[in-house]
Amino acid sequence: MRKRLGAAIAVLVQAYPIALVLSGAFAVAVIAAASTVAHGPALVAGIERKALAARDAAGGRGIEPRFVTASGALTRHAQLAGGERLDDALRARVAGAIARVPGVAGVSWLSAATGQGAPAERDKADSLHCQQDVEAILKVRTIRFSEASAAIDPASDALLDEVASALRPCLGSIIAVTGHTDAAGDEGANLALSRARAETVRWALVARGIPADGLRASGKGSQAPLEGLTPTDPANRRIEFSVIRKMPIRPTPVDTPGPG
Amino acid sequence: MPLWLEMQVLMLLTYAAGLGLGWLVFKRKG
Numbered sequence: 001m002r003k004r005l006g007a008a009i010a011v012l013v014q015a016y017p018i019a020l021v022l023s024g025a026f027a028v029a030v031i032a033a034a035s036t037v038a039h040g041p042a043l044v045a046g047i048e049r050k051a052l053a054a055r056d057a058a059g060g061r062g063i064e065p066r067f068v069t070a071s072g073a074l075t076r077h078a079q080l081a082g083g084e085r086l087d088d089a090l091r092a093r094v095a096g097a098i099a100r101v102p103g104v105a106g107v108s109w110l111s112a113a114t115g116q117g118a119p120a121e122r123d124k125a126d127s128l129h130c131q132q133d134v135e136a137i138l139k140v141r142t143i144r145f146s147e148a149s150a151a152i153d154p155a156s157d158a159l160l161d162e163v164a165s166a167l168r169p170c171l172g173s174i175i176a177v178t179g180h181t182d183a184a185g186d187e188g189a190n191l192a193l194s195r196a197r198a199e200t201v202r203w204a205l206v207a208r209g210i211p212a213d214g215l216r217a218s219g220k221g222s223q224a225p226l227e228g229l230t231p232t233d234p235a236n237r238r239i240e241f242s243v244i245r246k247m248p249i250r251p252t253p254v255d256t257p258g259p260g
Numbered sequence: 261m262p263l264w265l266e267m268q269v270l271m272l273l274t275y276a277a278g279l280g281l282g283w284l285v286f287k288r289k290g
Contacts, residue, residue, distance in 0.1 A: 021279065032268045036267045
């Protein structure tokens with residue numbers, strides 16, 4: 001029986017080799033289509049669930065990954081939308097976290113606001129790199145101030161030199177300098193102090209050659225304590241840097257924010 | 261890339277690879 005079947009196949013192969021190969025390919029294509037219909041939705045749902053978990057872990061609530069192409073077909077390539085109010089560094093981090101989920105083929109942003117295409121993506125990566133450098137410098141040392149004053153302790157001069165040189169590759173970016181305090185004392189005074197300290201750091205960086213109009217200083221008082229710390233912990237006194245986005249520097253007549 | 265296209269490409273490539281291997285074995289056996 002097996003011998004006869006083998007012989008029949010040999011005869012068919014010799015007589016119609018191309019037709020056989022093509023009909024095999026057609027059968028495979030039909031099986032592939034059927035299995036996409038049968039298993040695709042469950043597969044994509046599983047990937048989406050993991051992507052949402054990764055998004056939440058990265059702190060990107062508001063960003064929606066969509067696993068549907070423009071024509072409405074299911075895909076493993078996530079298109080990210082929303083989260084416009086989150087800063088670009090966080091958005092990039094969330095996109096990275098989703099891209100690393102097993103099964104996700106890639107990510108891209110749907111909105112034009114964040115910039116599309118390779119150059120914008122590269123700029124974003126550069127900005128992020130800059131910020132990571134600064135964070136690495138400030139992880140082990142902090143910019144110190146005199147007690148209850150916005151004057152920078154002279155011991156922190158060298159540290160500011162390092163921060164300035166780490167920010168230099170990001171020239172052309174908007175760099176936010178945010179001051180924080182602990183919850184000791186009057187909140188109004190804390191807010192003013194954190195703002196004044198951020199301003200001092202901003203000007204210290206300007207003195208080191210960072211353009212003033214790319215630097216934004218603000219203070220949050222004790223409103224944003226470090227994760228895992230109580231608001232009264234002195235370790236909450238700090239200056240944070242975030243590289244917001246890459247943009248051409250446009251000289252403005254007034255580069256300091258108005259009152260309020 | 262839509263999932264259905266990915267599936268088609270993957271399975272047809274697998275089919276082609278199997279066909280190639282089968283042809284090699286068949287050729288060796290004579």
